[in-house]
Amino acid sequence: MKTYVRFPNARGSFRVWQREFTIFGKYWKTLTFPNFIEPLLYLAAMGLGLGAFIQRGGINGQSYIQYIAPGLLAANAMFAASFESTFNTFVKLKIDQIFDAIVTTPVNAEDVVAGEYLWAGTRAAVYGTGFLAVLTIIGFIFLPNQLLISSWWALLIPLFLFLVGVMFSVMGTLFTSLIRRIDLYAYYFTLVVTPMFLFSGIFFPVTRFPAPVPQIAWITPLYHAVNVCRDLANGPTLGTLADLAWVVIFTAILALIPIQIMRRRLIS
Amino acid sequence: MPAWSEEATVVARNLKKSYGDFEAVKGVDFEVYRGECFGFLGPNGAGKTTTMKMIYGVAIPTGGELKVVGLDITERERDVKRRIGVVPQENNLDDDLEVRENLLVYGRYFDLPKKVILQRVEELLDFVQLTDKAESEVEHLSGGMKRRLLIARALVNDPDLIILDEPTTGLDPQARHLVWDRLRELAAQGKTLILTTHYMEEAARLCNRLVIMEGGRIISEGSPQELIERHVSPQVLEFRAPTETLERLSPLVQDEADAVEQTDGALLAYTADADTLLEKVRSAGVAVENTAYRQTDLEDVFLRLTGRSLND
Incomplete structure (x- = not known):
């Protein structure tokens, strides 16, 4: 039998996205809350707590809380999309067999995967928008001299977080497509997600470290997502485009691989 | 004079399916005609479910030919799937959705106009006697209700061909008789049905024709009466x-x-x-x-x- 690369269909992907949207519409109040609180905890603990011990002058002329706030937006999108594409996708794939039911309709396996990418992006953007609003308000009320979000370019952040969500969904789905047991996600979160969270320039500027630290940071997706978020929050430069291009190209190259593997898991 | 037309809804010619070295289906030939109820019998591991899966497009044949609703399943999978309904062996209803929502969301996968879906969903809830449960969570349904909902779901696109993999396994006699009634009514409406079953009584009651499979091959074929006359x-x-x-x-x-x-x-x-x-x-x-x-x-x-x- 000939095998060739499968591409998703827009209509089928939309139907899968629409299923998720319908369910989100029912449960959004309970679903959203933890995703909203977690970044605020980091902001309080690191920004205010640790920030109090960091010398006046902060980083690159910013206070510490100003420095970390935009990066937390990117991290929040990463966590939202990673949970969606790992545990949630695994349950739909193996436990509830939701995908098995869908692929007997005109919606194909490849549409299922692409629809889930789009949904992870949407979820990341929705959470990100809420968190962005909170950061902006906190800045205006409590820190008027050092606004957390200081540029109108920040209005593009939700759109960018959609892209970040899709990127981390592609990565998470790739891992999901390769594993048979749900407990293996401990490896993914401990060895991939958490190190990125800690070492992608959210909490300290990695570029000031000697080689190979900046080089390692450069190959991690979150590093570029953090750069773009920080630039959009404070006013972008030409360098922002380079980081944006990195995210787009990385996502595009990787996106088709989980689709092929997941198709083989659903269609024997 | 058969009650069904001579037009074949499914044609399989030397159809094969292997998983690695294991040959699940070793070359089977059969035809299912429009409007008939066609059964696959056989012990576990005979290749029934694999054959079903090939018909509804989730297992790709490794040899031979398979036409479903007149189309080549490997080349026209979306078009075939648009015209068939599938009741799987295992319950895969959407637990995050209520009973009615399960049908509404499923209808959208077929790109049906919203108006058509809304109307059909109410008809189907009535058809499978679940109107009272329309707002229930799926996990609160009994086994028989879940199976009826699966049947309703398989009908949401008004399919020409309905494929049922063990439609009454695990049901109590009342629930089983209700499913049989519904299936007979579908057959009376002119739908083509293909089912697998372990219950000989079910096959004898519902099927116009059936095949018995063993070890990946069809070992006998005919109407229930013909098979009895031929073999015992x-x-x-x-x-x-x-x-x-x-x-x-x-x-x-x-x-x-x-x-x-x-x-x-x-x-x-x-x-x-x-x-x-x-x-x-x-x-x-x-x-x-x-x-x-x-x-x-x-x-x-x-x-x-x-x-x-x-x-x-």
Whole structure:
């Protein structure tokens, strides 16, 4: 039998996205809350707590809380999309067999995967928008001299977080497509997600470290997502485009691989 | 005169499916005609479910030809899937959605206009007697209700062909009869049905024609009545007695009956004339405690063809 690369269909992907949207519409109040609180905890603990011990002058002329706030937006999108594409996708794939039911309709396996990418992006953007609003308000009320979000370019952040969500969904789905047991996600979160969270320039500027630290940071997706978020929050430069291009190209190259593997898991 | 038309809804020619070195389906040929109810019988591992999966497009054939609703399934998978309905063996309803929502969301996968979906969903809830449960969570439904909802879901696109993999396995008799009623009504509406089952009674009641599969091959094909006539004598006598009595009885019965099977504690004699056979046994003076007479049925055919040993 000939095998060739499968591409998703827009209509089928939309139907899968629409299923998720319908369910989100029912449960959004309970679903959203933890995703909203977690970044605020980091902001309080690191920004205010640790920030109090960091010398006046902060980083690159910013206070510490100003420095970390935009990066937390990117991290929040990463966590939202990673949970969606790992545990949630695994349950739909193996436990509830939701995908098995869908692929007997005109919606194909490849549409299922692409629809889930789009949904992870949407979820990341929705959470990100809420968190962005909170950061902006906190800045205006409590820190008027050092606004957390200081540029109108920040209005593009939700759109960018959609892209970040899709990127981390592609990565998470790739891992999901390769594993048979749900407990293996401990490896993914401990060895991939958490190190990125800690070492992608959210909490300290990695570029000031000697080689190979900046080089390692450069190959991690979150590093570029953090750069773009920080630039959009404070006013972008030409360098922002380079980081944006990195995210787009990385996502595009990787996106088709989980689709092929997941198709083989659903269609024997 | 068959009730169905001669137009084939499914045509399989030397259809094969292998998983690595394992050949699940070793080249089967069959046709399912429009408007008939066609059954696949066979022990576990015979290749029934794999054949079903090939028909509804989730297993890709590794050899031969398969046309479903007149189209090549590997080349036109979306078009085929648009016109078929599938009731899977395992429940895969959407637990995050209520009963009605399950049907609404499923209808969207077929790109049906919203108005059409809304109307059809109410009709289907009524058809499977779940209107009262429309707002229930799926996990609160009984097994029979879940199966009826799966059947309703498979009908949401008004399919030409409905594929049911063990539609009544695990249901109580009331729930089973309700499913049978619904399936008969679908057949009366002119839908083509393909089902697999382990229940011979179900196959005999519902199927116009059926095939018996074993080891990845079709070993017999026909209407339930044809299969009985072809493979077993019309009547069977069951003698129950201690093994030593049966040992003595055996040669006598062997001479008279068309076929004899001995199981633990029972001797089954297939014959066209049970009265004469019974008379001979009595006159020979062998004491048999318990003798049962019945017409042969599909189960006898099935056991004759596929053996009495376990298949797991």
